[in-house]
Amino acid sequence: MSESTLDTDGAPARAERWLTEFQRALDGRDVQAASALFGEQSYWRDLVAFTWNITTVEGPSGVADLLEATCEHAAPSNFRTTEEPTETDGVTEVWLAFETAVGRGSGLLRLVDGKAFTLLTTLDELKGHEEPLSERRPKGVEHKADPDRLTWGQAREAELAELGHSRQPDVVIVGGGQGGIALGARLRQLGVSTIIVERNERAGDSWRNRYSSLALHDPVWYDHLPYLQFPPNWPVFSPKDKIGDWLEMYTRVMELDYWSASTCLGARYDGTRWDVTVDRAGEQITLHPKHLVLALGVSGRPNVPDYPGADRFAGERQHSSEHPGPDRYRDKRVVVIGSNNSAHDICAALWEVGADVTMVQRSSTHIVRSESLMEHGLAPLYSEQAVAAGVSTHKADTIFASLPYRIMHTFQKPIYDTIREQDAEYYARLAKAGFELDFGEDEAGLFMKYLRRGSGYYIDVGASELVADGRVKLANGQVAELTEHEVVLEDGTALPADLVVYATGYGSMNRRAAGILGEEVAERLGKVWGLGSDTIKDPGPWEGEERNMWKPTQQEALWVHGGNLHQSRYYSLYLALQLKARLEGIPTPVYNLAPVHHTS
Numbered sequence: 250m251s252e253s254t255l256d257t258d259g260a261p262a263r264a265e266r267w268l269t270e271f272q273r274a275l276d277g278r279d280v281q282a283a284s285a286l287f288g289e290q291s292y293w294r295d296l297v298a299f300t301w302n303i304t305t306v307e308g309p310s311g312v313a314d315l316l317e318a319t320c321e322h323a324a325p326s327n328f329r330t331t332e333e334p335t336e337t338d339g340v341t342e343v344w345l346a347f348e349t350a351v352g353r354g355s356g357l358l359r360l361v362d363g364k365a366f367t368l369l370t371t372l373d374e375l376k377g378h379e380e381p382l383s384e385r386r387p388k389g390v391e392h393k394a395d396p397d398r399l400t401w402g403q404a405r406e407a408e409l410a411e412l413g414h415s416r417q418p419d420v421v422i423v424g425g426g427q428g429g430i431a432l433g434a435r436l437r438q439l440g441v442s443t444i445i446v447e448r449n450e451r452a453g454d455s456w457r458n459r460y461s462s463l464a465l466h467d468p469v470w471y472d473h474l475p476y477l478q479f480p481p482n483w484p485v486f487s488p489k490d491k492i493g494d495w496l497e498m499y500t501r502v503m504e505l506d507y508w509s510a511s512t513c514l515g516a517r518y519d520g521t522r523w524d525v526t527v528d529r530a531g532e533q534i535t536l537h538p539k540h541l542v543l544a545l546g547v548s549g550r551p552n553v554p555d556y557p558g559a560d561r562f563a564g565e566r567q568h569s570s571e572h573p574g575p576d577r578y579r580d581k582r583v584v585v586i587g588s589n590n591s592a593h594d595i596c597a598a599l600w601e602v603g604a605d606v607t608m609v610q611r612s613s614t615h616i617v618r619s620e621s622l623m624e625h626g627l628a629p630l631y632s633e634q635a636v637a638a639g640v641s642t643h644k645a646d647t648i649f650a651s652l653p654y655r656i657m658h659t660f661q662k663p664i665y666d667t668i669r670e671q672d673a674e675y676y677a678r679l680a681k682a683g684f685e686l687d688f689g690e691d692e693a694g695l696f697m698k699y700l701r702r703g704s705g706y707y708i709d710v711g712a713s714e715l716v717a718d719g720r721v722k723l724a725n726g727q728v729a730e731l732t733e734h735e736v737v738l739e740d741g742t743a744l745p746a747d748l749v750v751y752a753t754g755y756g757s758m759n760r761r762a763a764g765i766l767g768e769e770v771a772e773r774l775g776k777v778w779g780l781g782s783d784t785i786k787d788p789g790p791w792e793g794e795e796r797n798m799w800k801p802t803q804q805e806a807l808w809v810h811g812g813n814l815h816q817s818r819y820y821s822l823y824l825a826l827q828l829k830a831r832l833e834g835i836p837t838p839v840y841n842l843a844p845v846h847h848t849s
Contacts, residue, residue, distance in 0.1 A: 264334035264343040267360055272328045278320055284313040288364040292653035297823045298347075298354040298372040299323045300840035301830075303800040305653050305793045318840045324350040331355065340366070351376055351835050352826075357651040369651035372826055378833060380438040405504065412506050413536055418444045419832050421525050421538040423513045423765065426455040427474070428811035429544035430496055431818055434475050434503040435825035441832060444536060445505060445544075446527055448512045452500045453493030461574030462598035463489040465814075466590065466708040468623060470631040472814040473642050474499055475821060486619075486710070513765055516541055518806060540828055542808045545761050552753045554586070557730040562749065564734065569595060569752040575602040583607070584736045584744045586728060587752030588614045588684075589704055593712035595750055596721045607722040607744050609736070613685040615706040616713055617695050618675065621668045626696070646819040654700065654780050654793055658693035665694035678717040683725060690784045699813075700795070702786035703778055704754050758809065759797075766807070773804045775845035792843055799824045801839050 267286060274283035287293070287309050294305040299319045306315045328347045335342050341360040347370070348354070356370040374380065381387050389401075399407070412418055420436060422429040425447025436443045449455060456463070465472060465487045469479050472487070477499060484491070500507045511529040518524075518541075525536040551568040559566065569591040575598040583599050585592050588610040599606045617626075628634060630645035640648075652660055665688050669676065676686060689698050689705075698705045707713070715721040726738040736744040758778065763771035777797045783789035794800070797809045799820040810824055811817060830837050 260334040260336040260341045260343075261330075263341050263360055263363060264330055264358070267358070267363070267365070268328045268330065268343070268345065272326070275316075275320060275325050275328075280313050280316045280320065283316055283320075284309040286365055287312050287368075288361060288366055291365050291367065292655060293365070293368045293370070294651065294653055296369070296371040296650070297826055298349055298352065298356075298370045299325065301801070301827065301837040302839050302841055303794050303798075303820075303823065304841045304843075305655070306841075307653075307655065307793075315840060319838075322350065322836065322838055351830070355647075357647055359651075367651055367653060369647065371647070371650075372823065375826060375830060375833075375835065378439060378829055382438070409506065412442060413444055413508070413534060416442070417537045418442045418506070419538060420444075420540045420542060420828055421446060421523065421536050422542045422544050422810070423516075423525075424544035424546070424811070425449070425452055425500075425507055425509065426544065426546065426811075427496060427814050428546070428817040428821075429542070430500055430503075430505065430507075431475055431821040432542060432544060432810050432824060433505045433507070434499070435821045436828065437503060437505060438476070439825055439829045441825070441829055443506060444538075445500075445507045446511045446513050446525075447507065447509050450510050451493075451497055452507055452509060453496035454509075455493075456489040456496070457493040459489055460569070460572045460591075460595055460598060461489075461576070462594055462601075464710070465489075465492065466619065466710060467813065467815070468627060468631055470633070470636065470642065470645075471627060473818060474814070475818055477502065478642070516766055518770070518804070520805075523806065539832065540806045540808065542810050542824070542828075543758070543762055543765070544810045545758055546811050550756050550760055551751075552756055553751055554728070554753055556728050559731045561733055562731040562746075564747040564749065566749045567751070569750055570755075572750055575599045575604060578602065578604050578748055580604065581747040582745050583748045583750065584609060584746040585750045585752055586611070586736070587750075587754070588612075588707070589752065589754070590707050592750075592752035593707045593709070593716075595752060597712035597715055600715055600721055605722075607724055607746075608716065609724050609726070609728065609738070609744070610685055611725075611727055612705075613687040615687055615689060615695055615698055616676075616679065616684075616709055617665070617668060617706070618672055618709045618713075621672055622695065622708060625664050625667055625671075626694075642818075646815070650819065655791075657700075658689075658691050658697050661693040661696055662691065665692065668694070675713075675717075679713060682717050682719065683723050684713075684716055685725065701780055701782050701784055704786065758811075766804075770804055770807070773845060774802055774807065774809075777809055781846065788846075790846065792846070794843070796843065796846065801827070801842055803842070803845050 271286055292307055293312055296303050326348050331344045331346050343358040346355045352372045352375045354372050359367045419441050420443045422445045425445045429445045433443050433445045468485050469483050508529055511527050514526040514528055516523050516525045522537050522539050523541045527534050551570050553568050572595055579602045582605045584607050585596050586609045596606050596608050688694050695706045716723055726740050729739045730737050736746050757776050759771045759774045762774055779787040779796050781789045781792040
């Protein structure tokens with residue numbers, strides 16, 4: 250084969266040919282021609298650009314259905330490459346950009362045998378409502394004499410005094426942790442007036458108030474917030490108080506209207522606006538936003554088991570969310586019920602101060618060493634090496650988002666197969682200690698467990714060594730009852746205890762929503778989180794996206810935002826654009842609004 254033949258049939262030529270044919274079909278509204286460009290096994294994930302939703306369709310028939318419903322109003326145009334396409338192992342990778350009637354977007358296409366295997370399309374900005382960034386940044390001050398000039402500080406004080414009183418916000422975000430803060434920053438840049446309601450005294454307290462040993466298990470490159478990255482000397486794994494301080498600083502620098510020491514007492518929607526009642530440091534205020542966002546994390550209320558005999562237990566009982574840290578339990582006998590992240594962290598911290606600690610493992614847990622996860626799971630996208638190779642945070646996020654959830658486990662399983670082989674001796678030591686291990690129902694490891702159920706794993710930052718060599722004792726089985734001084738398992742094992750910590754997780758977030766919105770609205774919202782994979786704690790039917798997250802829900806003008814720092818950063822853009830479009834009166838016909846499932 251000649252060099253010229255290779256050139257004409259190389260990755261750039263294949264990409265150009267596919268994009269040209271796709272654009273021609275879109276221009277002619279020829280849905281069948283466009284869908285024929287997708288392989289029989291193929292996936293199109295759209296983040297707002299075409300669908301005003303976050304949704305994935307599968308195969309040519311799914312593509313045809315999406316385009317039949319969206320092509321006319323989306324009016325997609327100018328599909329083009331943004332960098333040189335590449336080919337690896339028969340897969341052509343194409344970074345692209347495009348426009349719609351109301352916005353500009355980008356995406357990532359993978360071609361196999363000349364047809365689309367995966368396509369990600371994302372809405373990046375709305376025409377006429379671009380963020381004031383880079384060349385559009387605000388001047389900040391007018392260089393002229395003005396006797397009526399307001400300083401920045403005066404203008405900011407006036408805004409803080411007005412918003413929520415003489416002027417109503419467009420959006421109220423309930424929850425001022427990382428999710429609410431990231432979304433608030435996005436909305437601020439889009440000119441959307443927003444109040445963030447947070448019950449804690451200070452921004453960042455949702456981190457500061459947790460047990461003292463808590464630190465991020467994800468690396469710094471994975472955890473940046475929008476617009477303002479951690480400095481290059483920031484530690485790889487951030488202690489909780491340092492994260493708390495960063496979040497507090499961020500709210501000030503990004504000029505967020507952040508109401509701390511404020512509790513949302515209730516909210517009611519009348520068809521055009523919400524009435525949101527807030528107790529702000531003892532003063533009751535009713536806000537009237539057009540949209541309400543719940544940014545309460547992806548979990549609900551703490552799961553506190555009601556074991557027989559708990560009322561006669563003479564010691565102290567607490568959920569892991571209430572655990573103050575180990576210091577006052579020095580030399581005490583502690584039983585921690587649970588074997589996931591919080592349980593391990595708390596056990597390790599208690600052991601360090603000299604407590605006699607027993608972990609009760611009720612079901613198998615996925616364990617992965619932090620170093621192994623970094624090396625095999627995260628380094629290609631989120632590491633100093635990735636940055637040096639030109640993989641920016643947004644590029645890494647886009648690559649990860651471009652993998653459809655339906656097949657993500659097939660990309661994850663080889664990673665964990667490698668880890669299991671590399672760390673075989675480590676896992677053997679844990680198994681010998683009696684620890685029940687798993688790698689997920691399809692052996693795909695941590696990320697799939699997180700995406701499906703948000704639990705069932707521990708990233709080992711030291712506690713597993715304590716379990717493996719017996720410094721933290723291990724008991725297996727279900728709890729039958731508590732006596733005055735013991736935790737008794739179903740097999741009769743009695744564990745002496747002065748403190749019992751319930752590291753027993755959390756319920757669905759729609760249960761927390763019920764306390765704010767009432768049962769009727771919470772039922773209309775339905776289950777939050779999970780893909781519908783029909784695996785443990787993620788019941789079907791299949792939805793293919795995180796339920797109710799970052800997208801329209803069955804309750805008009807109610808949105809859910811959150812997730813880890815990575816998800817809070819990435820998906821905050823797409824939620825902010827959906828809100829901005831609606832507030833500007835831009836038509837937003839939603840394709841494939843997800844039905845309600847599993848509302849209990």
